[in-house]
Amino acid sequence: MNISHILATKGHAVTTTTPDRLLGDAIALLSQKRIGAVVVTGDHEGVLGILSERDIVRALAQHGAAALGRQVADHMTRKVVFATRDMTVVEAMTMMTAGRFRHMPIVEDDRLTGLISIGDVVKHRLEAIEQEKQSMLDYIGTA
Ligand code: AMP
Numbered sequence: 059m060n061i062s063h064i065l066a067t068k069g070h071a072v073t074t075t076t077p078d079r080l081l082g083d084a085i086a087l088l089s090q091k092r093i094g095a096v097v098v099t100g101d102h103e104g105v106l107g108i109l110s111e112r113d114i115v116r117a118l119a120q121h122g123a124a125a126l127g128r129q130v131a132d133h134m135t136r137k138v139v140f141a142t143r144d145m146t147v148v149e150a151m152t153m154m155t156a157g158r159f160r161h162m163p164i165v166e167d168d169r170l171t172g173l174i175s176i177g178d179v180v181k182h183r184l185e186a187i188e189q190e191k192q193s194m195l196d197y198i199g200t201a
Contacts, residue, residue: 059186061150061164062143064179065172072163072173074099077106077131081117084109084130095161097173098134105163105170107134140165141174147186151179 075084075096087096088111095110113133117125125133141150141162150162154176164172 059147059182060143061141061145061147061172061174064147064174064182065143065164068172068174068178070172072097072170074170075109075130076100077129077134079130080126081114081128081130081133082126085114085126088114094175095173097138097163097170098130099170104168105138105140105165107131107136108138108161108163109134110159110161135159138163142166143171147179147182150174151176151183154179 073087073091073093073096075087075098077098077100084096088094095108097105098107098109100106107130109130113135114125117128117133121128139153139157139159139162141153141164143164143166154160154162160176162174163170164174
């Protein structure tokens, strides 16, 4: 099973923000959309970074309430690790585990086409395991 299967059910919408927005705005967006990260884009759909709830917690620990008035650019991660649609779910899971992050934007031909979270990946992996189990049981039942 690959990433395109996840996108087929989850959809391709990605919540984005821009580097000049404030952390207070980003928090409102995360809360409103019930998500844990936003992708930071520039003028031409290019990805400039990613900002997750972890970055916001870190900023709050460092700057207190003043963090809310600081710019996204100062707290996002700039070196973003991407996935592609043809990558397997297990590959994506391995990359997230190795990099210790829970979100991966999907990029195709330099264009942002989706975002997966560790929750999406685990859900699809569990479904695949369940299907494999059922196939084995069916096979044993007919053997
Ligand atoms: P997360 O576990 O996704 O909340 O993110 C933990 C840390 O990794 C935060 O500093 C994020 O900005 C960063 N991060 C999240 N996703 C990625 C990614 N795909 N590539 C690089 N860094 C990321």
